[in-house]
Amino acid sequence: MxxxxxxxxxxxxxxxxxxxxxxxxxxxxxxxxxxxxxxxxxxxxxxxxxxxxxxxxxxxxxxxxxxxxxxxxxxxxxxxxxxxxxxxxxxxxxxxxxxxxxxxxxxxxxxxxxxxxxxxxxxxxxxxxxxxxxxxxxxxxxxxxxxxxxxxxxxxxxxxxxxxxxxxxxxxxxxxxxxxxxxxxxxxxxxxxxxxxxxxxxxxxxxxxxxxxxxxxxxxxxxxxxxxxxxxxxxxxxxxxVVIGKTVQVIEAIKQVPLLQGAGLELAQAMGRIDSKLTFPLVMEGRLYMQGLKYHLLRIESGDKSARENMAPTFNQAVVAYRRAIKLVSKTNPKKGDLPVLTEFANLTQYGFVHRDLMRFTKDGVKHLMKLGKDTIDAAVTVDQSFMPLQKRVESAINQLERAEEEEAYDDD
Known part of the structure; x- marks a missing residue:
């Protein structure tokens, strides 16, 4: 962390x-x-x-x-x-x-x-x-x-x-x-x-x-x-x-405490050494980095302008963890057990869009990220339609980016 x-x-x-x-x-x-x-x-x-x-x-x-x-x-x-x-x-x-x-x-x-x-x-x-x-x-x-x-x-x-x-x-x-x-x-x-x-x-x-x-x-x-x-x-x-289940429960219990998030990452990485094909360790890593993002944002809101510099690297670490997990699931034929990977990555991309000014995205970068998020939420909705509101938010973000791009091109003309 x-x-x-x-x-x-x-x-x-x-x-x-x-x-x-x-x-x-x-x-x-x-x-x-x-x-x-x-x-x-x-x-x-x-x-x-x-x-x-x-x-x-x-x-x-x-x-x-x-x-x-x-x-x-x-x-x-x-x-x-x-x-x-x-x-x-x-x-x-x-x-x-x-x-x-x-x-x-x-x-x-x-x-x-x-x-x-x-x-x-x-x-x-x-x-x-x-x-x-x-x-x-x-x-x-x-x-x-x-x-x-x-x-x-x-x-x-x-x-x-x-x-x-x-x-x-x-x-x-x-x-x-x-x-x-x-x-x-x-x-x-x-x-x-x-x-x-x-x-x-x-x-x-x-x-x-x-x-x-x-x-x-x-x-x-x-x-x-x-x-x-x-x-x-x-x-x-x-x-x-049993050990995997217990490790997940422990990480969930400590992930909100900044002091203990480093221990959470150590536990997630140890869980990954049980079986390299498991998605749970990578999902837990992603969740811990998301908590890290919330902590840095709290610092920014509390007057620590320097914490802005930590948003992008922490966000990138979360993206890497979830994208590694996505490689272990099927987007064409997803199962119910794949939903945490697919939906949490889509949520992460939406978080990145909302806070895009802090993430140092290029215009192409944020657009590419949102399309990756759309791919995963589209797959998730085929398994569970209760995630359709998230799908609509991701689609709305992409439309907003495309409209801004069109307006900029029009102004240049």
Whole structure:
């Protein structure tokens, strides 16, 4: 998700693509640690990030014996996701007044299990709640700093809920425009996460998924099983279907959280290694990039003009994912199971048309894209006519482009 994306240097506290990269780096370190011999683990300890063993947040609860014990456990086994989540909770419970940087590190630590592929309803909830708490702390700190600025920038800022005793401890608070953008984006994201948590409360997530499950059914895992006498049978196919279903459910649960979208992409790519002919992994990639587009658009609407530069590359990544999926289905004889690929790509092209000024399309480029969208929605309608309204919107967009082209040609004459 973070590839080719350049984020605003004036909004470091909400640059979630950067946080994604950081989390991928932490999990890579943890995986490398696991491959080392006991001696190399001991010798290489000082070179590892303090995120690997969780000591980065342990230092915020000095003297707490439970925290010390959990850091020690992670020092020996950093893949122990249960201990990591217990550590996050122990540090949170140690004090009600952590600094912003501690909240940031708590958020990152809580996301590590998800990036490792260790997913339970509790792990996901802890990750989402620490993400929300970080955003709320950020707003509180920013609003305190901005109260001291005699400027009209405060005009439309909701100043309720500020703890005046809260310590303004963020070193990045130098730019009032950046602070205002972070407040606006943060408030929107908190609203989104509140809706997500309510949805999860009404329909609790019941899926658990482990990295071992995923590894077992991927191409590498199956090759190892075959080497030791295992092979493809009905049971292994059933196991694959179960893992695919669980992975899709997990991605659906986390895709709206910018912090966790990088983990979603990792899961989608792992799912693709189960069977290269599956469309589900590519559809999930496309959905994650669509969520990325919504996030960049939110930033633009919140005053971050630089986020405009990220719309086109993110849109292109979504197009690539869906077009790869389209190659795996039949447009001449589509089946019901092909509808997500066909209809979601058509929706994507319509989104591109609506926001064409942000996508840097050439005139021929947007027209070609809409015709590709029409091909897929035409195929989908032969299976399910409930998609006819989308078909009409795509046709209307093409007609609008053609009329504009004719008017331009007439003006030139």
């Amino acid at each position: 973070a590839n080719k994306i350049v984020e605003n240097k004036n909004t470091p506290n909400i640059n979630f693509m950067t946080f994604q990269k950081q989390l991928l780096g932490i999990t890579d370190e943890i995986k490398e640690h696991n491959k080392k011999s006991p001696l190399k683990k001991m010798l290489g300890r000082n070179k590892e990030s303090n995120h690997v063993d969780g000591s980065v947040i342990g230092s915020a609860a000095e003297g707490n014996s439970e925290v010390k014990k959990l850091v020690s456990k992670l020092n020996k086994e950093p893949t122990d996701s249960t201990s990591r989540v217990q550590l996050v909770n122990a540090v949170i419970n140690h004090s009600k007044d952590h600094h912003l940087d501690t909240h940031r590190d708590l958020m990152l630590q809580a996301a590590v299990p998800i990036y490792l592929g260790d997913i339970t309803p509790v792990f996901v909830q802890v990750s989402i709640v620490t993400y929300k708490t970080y955003l709320e702390k950020l707003q509180n700190v920013h609003k305190q700093n901005m109260m001291a600025i005699k400027s009209s920038v405060l005009k439309n800022v909701n100043m309720s809920g500020i703890n005046v005793n809260d310590e303004a401890d963020d070193e990045n608070l130098k730019n009032s425009d950046g602070m205002l953008t972070e407040i606006n984006v943060g408030e929107s994201l908190v609203g989104q996460v509140d809706d997500l948590l309510k949805a999860m409360q009404n329909r609790p997530m019941a899926t658990t998924l482990s990295r071992e499950e995923l590894e077992e059914v991927t191409a590498d895992g199956k090759a190892a099983a075959s080497f030791f006498g295992g092979g493809e049978d009905e049971n292994s196919q059933q196991k694959e279907n």
